[in-house]
Amino acid sequence: MSTAVPTPVARPSGLDQAPYQLIAPDGRCDAARIDACAVPAAQLLALYRGMLRIRLMDERLLTMQRQGRISFYGEARGQEAAVVGTAAALGPEDYIVPALREAGAALYRGLPLAAYIAQIFGNDHDLTRGRQMPCHPGSRAARYVTMSSCIGTQLPHATGMAMAAQQLRDGHVIAGYMGDGATSEGDFHVALNFAGVFRAPVVFVCQNNQWAISTPVSQQTATPTMAEKALAYGLPAVRCDGNDVLACYVAMRALVARARRGEGPQFLEALTYRVSAHSSSDDPSRYRDESVTAVWREARCPLVRFRAFLLGRGLLSPEGDSALREELDAEVRAVITAEESVAPPPLRSLIEDVFALVPPHLVEQLAEVAAALPQKPAH
Ligand SMILES: Cc1ncc(C[n+]2csc(CCOP(=O)(O)OP(=O)(O)O)c2C)c(N)n1
Ligand SMILES: [Mg+2]
Known part of the structure; x- marks a missing residue:
């Protein structure tokens, strides 16, 4: 035994702080690394479609909120890659326990757009009968639990569901989402601790968008990464570039496989940025430098990046992209028109x-x- 006074360790040594990335912001990539990931072309196109659908829907619904046609809206702008990339790596039997910005994951997994829009109107087609805030969908079929507005409370639920799956031996994995702000909640620590001790098959996904309303991540926590908090509870953790949809997908796929194999809970930190306001009730120009936001909105846009990648690989043409945009935009508009005319419950x-x-x-x-x-x- 050493008698010297020990030197305190400041940082976990095993964590790769540089986020895992497969596609650079300009769309360039190392072809051999991409090929090694073995993601079929149809899956790549499905990721793009899923992201674009959220973007077009968010743009339309935010405009409608400004027009007074819906009461409230919360966008996922700039975070489409983290939402779709992680959700796409789950199996159809797995469950999503969402935080605030994963509605696009429910849509990706089959929640009909009409059901989502009906929920936002709180009309007679709304399964929650107008009793939930807008943008709080739930779907049994898509295995998407209704979002809780209370930050972090969903995380012990995710752990509990995973412990149930473990006891039932049904092979299901639970994805429990959170924002960076949620890592300061007691529920975060409860959830990770229980999951670690009981080796529950849950994959926690932290969308670190660097803001919790007006609190920057530097004031949220003294740890430089969210991932190292998971290490303290014995969870293997990965940081990925949350604006690189392929990196999110491949990282999540690996973590889901580990959880399903019985290797216990896993943690993914997707580093991204909240380029939108917190919600339609927020004005971020009052508390942050919007020139920083502009860099993330433009040069680091996940859609621009993935589009460039798909064009470069010959998987998408400019004409095909335009046609897809038109198709998705027409779908969004048609569903809104139909649901807006439905009476309240x-x-x-x-x-x-x-x-x-x-x-x-x-x-x-x-x-x-x-x-x-x-x-x-x-x-
Ligand atoms: C327990 C609790 N405290 C405070 C709030 C108010 N609130 C709503 S969203 C939010 C910020 C959440 O930040 P983060 O977890 O990073 O998620 P993001 O909004 O960035 O996606 C806060 C403080 C709340 N809903 N619940
Ligand atoms: Mg946040």
Whole structure:
């Protein structure tokens, strides 16, 4: 045993701090490395389609919020690669427990666009009957748990679901998402600690977009990376370039495979940037230098990068890209037009879906509400 006073260790030594990247921001790549990843062309095109769909949808819905046609919107602009790349690496039986910006993952996994837009309107087609904030979809079919607005509370749920999968031996992996801000919540530490101890098949994905509303990541935590927090709980961790969709996909694919093989929980930090406002209720020009944002929005745009890559590999043509944009934009517009004309849920829905037998006092209260309304609409 050494008798010398030990030198404290400041940083975990094994973590590669430089994010894993396969495609440079200008779309260039090392062909041999790309080929070694063995991602079929159809999958590459599906990633691009999934990202573009989110971008076009976000642009349209934010405009509608400004026009007063929807009450609230939260974009994933600039984070499409991290959302789609990680979600695409899951199997259809796996579950997503999302944070704030993964709705595009639900769409990628089959949530119909109409159901998503209906949820934003809170109309009669909305499965949550207008009871959730806009942009909080859930889908049993897409195995996408409804988002919680409370930061971090979803992470112990993800661990618990993974522990259930482990006991059932059903081979399912759970993906638990979070933002950089969520790593400061107690629930983050609870979730990682339990997952580590019980070796639950969960892959945590931290979209480090460097902001939590107006708090920059430098004020969020004293650790230079989010990934090293996972190391403290015994979870293997990887940092990847969150604006490189292929890097996100390949890194996530490896972590999901490890979790499925029984190698315990895993952690992915996808380094990206929140180029949008936090939500439609936020004005980031009041607290950050928007010239930095502009660099991420333009030179580091994940869509521009992947488009250049696909064009360079001959997997996409400029004409094919334009046609895809037109197709997706037309889809978004058509679905919005259809859902905007759907009435709100009926008044009676206020007392439905909670009790099998509605208690008499709620029936009475509903009658009072109906009588107090100036008109007596069906909805
Ligand atoms: C427990 C809790 N505290 C505070 C808030 C308010 N709030 C909503 S989003 C947010 C920032 C979250 O930042 P991050 O986890 O980095 O996710 P991002 O918005 O960047 O995707 C905060 C503080 C909340 N919803 N829940
Ligand atoms: Mg954040």
